[in-house]
Amino acid sequence: MIQLEAPFTEEKIRALKLGDEVEITGIIFTGRDAAHKYIHEGGELPPDMDLKDKIIYHCGPVVIKDENGDWKVVAAGPTTSIREEPYQGDIIKQLGLRAVIGKGGMGEKTLAACKEFGCVYFHAIGGAAQVLASNIKRVRGVHFMEKFGSPEAMWELEVVKFPVVVTMDSHGNSLHKEILEKSTAVFNRLVNK
Amino acid sequence: MGMLLCNLDSSLLELVRRTSTELPADVRNVIHQAIQREQQDSIAQNALNIxxxxxxxxxxxxxxxxxDTGSCLFYIDCPVGLDQMMFAEKAREAVKEATRRGYLRQNSVDSLTGKNSGTNIGIGMPVFHFHQHNSPEIKVRMMLKGGGSENMGQQYSLPMVSLKANRDLEGCRKVILDAVLNAQGKGCGPGILGVCIGGDRATGFEHSKEQLLRKLDDTNPIPELAELESTxxxxxxxxxxxxxxxxxxxxLFGVKIGAMNRLPACYFVSVSYMxxxxxxxxxxxxxxxSVQNWLY
Incomplete structure (x- = not known):
C-alpha cells in the first residue's frame, strides 16, 4: 500500500503504475457534472480555490449539519466518471490537476491528458459510501452551494488514508482498456465469433 | 383492513430502512465466498474486502x-379485497419519511424541468406491482436499484447477426454474455443478472427485474433455464x-432467468444488471x- 499526501508533486504521480493501491491523505475537492461543465465553459473559481497539484473527486456526497452546526459527510462513494470525459482532459490542463478520483474509468482524451500533463486516474470502490465517508475527517468548506445545489457543489474535504487504485497512469496505460481487450478475446472464443 | 392500519406505517418504514442499510444473508454469503476465491492480496480481493x-x-x-439509493420498487402479494390505493399511499408516506430521515437520497427528478421533488415521490415513482392471490397473506417486497447498474441493462431482439445469435437458448446465451461484456465494471460489479426471454419490450424488462426477487441459492424449476443460468x-x-x-x-454473483410467451414475430431477451x-x-x-417475518 502506497501512502500519498495531497497536494502531489509531478514526480510522485509519474512514479505510479497500474494496479498500485494508494491511500491518500490531505485535501480533495468534489466535482461532478455541473462543476465540470462550468469550469470547461470558462467559469471562474473563487480566488481562494487553487486546484494546482490537487485532486478532483467525482462524487455527490450526502452532507448534513451536525449538532454543533458543522458539516458532516455521511455517505460519499464515487459516481460514474465517463460523463466528464468531454471536459476532463482540458480541465486537467487548465487547473493543473494531478489526480482524478472516480469509478468506471475514463476514455482516450483523459488518458492522453494524464500522460501529457502528469496526472492519474484513481478508482475508488463504487458503492462503498460508508467506508469512504469514514475516511473523510473534516469538511473544510463548500463552493458553489447556491449555484449547483448540495450534491453538485464543490466540497473541500480533508481525507485520511482514503483507499484508491491506480487504473489509468501518466504513461498512457489504462487498466480499463486492458481488461476490455482481454475479456473481449475470451468472449469471442465463448461465442465462436 | 381496519386492524391492518394500526402498525402498517411503521412496518413499511422499517422495510425501507432495512432495505437501504442492510444486505440480505444470501447476498452477504456470495460476497464472502468471492473473497475466499480471489487471489490473496489482489486488488480484486481488496475491493471485495472494502x-x-x-x-x-x-x-x-x-x-x-x-x-445512490436508486429507484424504489415495491412488489406486493395480497388477497382479494385489499385496498391497493390505500396501500400505495401508505408506502409513499413511508418513502417520504425514509427520505426525510436520510435512509434514502433525494432521487426523483422531473425529466422536463430537471427539478428534484426532494421526496422520492413523482410521476411513476415509486413503482408498485400488485399481485392478487388466493391467500389471506400480505407480503411486501422492496428492491432499491441504483442508476449506475440500471444504465447497464440491455434488451436484445433476436436474431442478432453480429453475434450469430439465433432464436434459441444458444442465441440467448450469446446475447446475455454480450451484456456482461459491455457492462465491464461500470455497473459496480460483481453483478447479478435478472433476465427475461420473451415478453414484449415492456413486460420483458419488468419480468427480468422480478427474477431478482429470487434467492441467489435457489434452483430454477425449469431444467433448461437452470442449465443456462449455471452456464x-x-x-x-x-x-x-x-x-x-x-x-x-x-x-457475476448470480444469474436468474425467466421466460414469457412472445409474439411469433418477436424474440426479445431483456437483461437487468444489479x-x-x-x-x-x-x-x-x-x-x-406488524412484521410477522422477514422474507430474505
Missing amino acids: IERNIQLAQERSLPLCQ ILKQANELGIGPMGFGGKTT CWAFRRQGIQLSEDG
Whole structure:
C-alpha cells in the first residue's frame, strides 16, 4: 500500500503504475457534472480555490449539519466518471490537476491528458459510501452551494488514508482498456465469433 | 383492513430502512465466498474486502450502504379485497419519511424541468406491482436499484447477426454474455443478472427485474433455464472482468432467468444488471400490520 499526501508533486504521480493501491491523505475537492461543465465553459473559481497539484473527486456526497452546526459527510462513494470525459482532459490542463478520483474509468482524451500533463486516474470502490465517508475527517468548506445545489457543489474535504487504485497512469496505460481487450478475446472464443 | 392500519406505517418504514442499510444473508454469503476465491492480496480481493467492511458499517450506523439509493420498487402479494390505493399511499408516506430521515437520497427528478421533488415521490415513482392471490397473506417486497447498474441493462431482439445469435437458448446465451461484456465494471460489479426471454419490450424488462426477487441459492424449476443460468454464471466469470472491472475471478454473483410467451414475430431477451449492493428485502404482515417475518 502506497501512502500519498495531497497536494502531489509531478514526480510522485509519474512514479505510479497500474494496479498500485494508494491511500491518500490531505485535501480533495468534489466535482461532478455541473462543476465540470462550468469550469470547461470558462467559469471562474473563487480566488481562494487553487486546484494546482490537487485532486478532483467525482462524487455527490450526502452532507448534513451536525449538532454543533458543522458539516458532516455521511455517505460519499464515487459516481460514474465517463460523463466528464468531454471536459476532463482540458480541465486537467487548465487547473493543473494531478489526480482524478472516480469509478468506471475514463476514455482516450483523459488518458492522453494524464500522460501529457502528469496526472492519474484513481478508482475508488463504487458503492462503498460508508467506508469512504469514514475516511473523510473534516469538511473544510463548500463552493458553489447556491449555484449547483448540495450534491453538485464543490466540497473541500480533508481525507485520511482514503483507499484508491491506480487504473489509468501518466504513461498512457489504462487498466480499463486492458481488461476490455482481454475479456473481449475470451468472449469471442465463448461465442465462436 | 381496519386492524391492518394500526402498525402498517411503521412496518413499511422499517422495510425501507432495512432495505437501504442492510444486505440480505444470501447476498452477504456470495460476497464472502468471492473473497475466499480471489487471489490473496489482489486488488480484486481488496475491493471485495472494502465492500464487506462497507456492509458492516452501513448496518451498524443505520445509514445507506450506497449513496445512490436508486429507484424504489415495491412488489406486493395480497388477497382479494385489499385496498391497493390505500396501500400505495401508505408506502409513499413511508418513502417520504425514509427520505426525510436520510435512509434514502433525494432521487426523483422531473425529466422536463430537471427539478428534484426532494421526496422520492413523482410521476411513476415509486413503482408498485400488485399481485392478487388466493391467500389471506400480505407480503411486501422492496428492491432499491441504483442508476449506475440500471444504465447497464440491455434488451436484445433476436436474431442478432453480429453475434450469430439465433432464436434459441444458444442465441440467448450469446446475447446475455454480450451484456456482461459491455457492462465491464461500470455497473459496480460483481453483478447479478435478472433476465427475461420473451415478453414484449415492456413486460420483458419488468419480468427480468422480478427474477431478482429470487434467492441467489435457489434452483430454477425449469431444467433448461437452470442449465443456462449455471452456464452463463461460469462463462461470465471466465471473462475475467472481476470486481469493479479490476480483473479477477468474480464477474457475476448470480444469474436468474425467466421466460414469457412472445409474439411469433418477436424474440426479445431483456437483461437487468444489479450491482453488488443488491438491496432487496421483504416482509410478511400479520393481521394488525406488524412484521410477522422477514422474507430474505
